[in-house]
Amino acid sequence: AQKVTQAQTEISVVEKEDVTLDCVYETRDTTYYLFWYKQPPSGELVFLIRRNSFDEQNEISGRYSWNFQKSTSSFNFTITASQVVDSAVYFCALSEAGGQNFVFGPGTRLSVLP
Amino acid sequence: SQTIHQWPATLVQPVGSPLSLECTVEGTSNPNLYWYRQAAGRGLQLLFYSVGIGQISSEVPQNLSASRPQDRQFILSSKKLLLSDSGFYLCAWGKRRADTQYFGPGTRLTVL
Numbered sequence: 001a002q003k004v005t006q007a008q009t010e011i012s013v014v015e016k017e018d019v020t021l022d023c024v025y026e027t028r029d030t031t032y033y034l035f036w037y038k039q040p041p042s043g044e045l046v047f048l049i050r051r052n053s054f055d056e057q058n059e060i061s062g063r064y065s066w067n068f069q070k071s072t073s074s075f076n077f078t079i080t081a082s083q084v085v086d087s088a089v090y091f092c093a094l095s096e097a098g099g100q101n102f103v104f105g106p107g108t109r110l111s112v113l114p
Numbered sequence: 115s116q117t118i119h120q121w122p123a124t125l126v127q128p129v130g131s132p133l134s135l136e137c138t139v140e141g142t143s144n145p146n147l148y149w150y151r152q153a154a155g156r157g158l159q160l161l162f163y164s165v166g167i168g169q170i171s172s173e174v175p176q177n178l179s180a181s182r183p184q185d186r187q188f189i190l191s192s193k194k195l196l197l198s199d200s201g202f203y204l205c206a207w208g209k210r211r212a213d214t215q216y217f218g219p220g221t222r223l224t225v226l
Contacts, residue, residue, distance in 0.1 A: 032212075033212055033213075033214075035214065037217075042219075043202055043204075043219070043220045043222070044204075044217055044218070044219045044220055045158075045204065045206075045217040046217075047214055047215075047216060047217075050214050091157070091158070095211075095212040095213075096212060097212050098212075099211070099212060101148075101160055101163060101173070102160070102215060104157055104158045105157070106156075106157045107157055
């Protein structure tokens with residue numbers, strides 16, 4: 001069965017600090033996909049990134065970076081030099097190639113204080 | 115480019131009243147469509163998904179139903195709302211199974 005765990009329920013940081021959001025997943029499929037979504041106060045889920053299980057290269061996009069490690073079943077998300085606009089709930093999600101649906105983690109609420 | 119619309123944006127309904135939420139997608143054909151619910155302060159719960167016109171799969175048995183009368187239209191309905199139906203309803207689309215899902219702006223439903 002597939003499962004996504006985000007152990008950090010809430011995180012507060014001061015602006016310009018770096019912050020890492022943890023995501024640990026479980027799956028029996030050898031082909032799967034991992035995602036991060038951002039949900040700002042407006043409510044809409046914004047897609048941030050997708051990685052497939054065959055590509056363990058870390059990715060950087062501006063202040064955002066993602067560390068995918070199959071050995072530890074983790075797909076962590078780091079925001080460098082955080083800004084107030086980064087305040088949101090962040091969801092990690094997993095889908096299996098042989099499946100139909102996503103499994104979302106419970107989310108981590110990030111508050112960036114000025 | 116693809117866009118996804120939901121309406122209404124907010125809705126306040128009395129217990130026992132009917133419900134109809136609509137979701138439409140533009141710029142793509144034969145998408146997979148999804149309805150999720152998010153209770154206050156909670157995670158996402160998949161309610162229904164559809165791989166084609168008239169094809170609906172239910173993930174959670176409840177007093178809600180879904181229909182897909184057209185390729186890019188997905189409707190969430192109820193004949194009689196319950197207090198527990200309050201929440202934030204999100205529609206999403208994806209090109210293929212397991213593929214990236216893109217979400218609409220959501221409908222915030224309050225049942226009083």
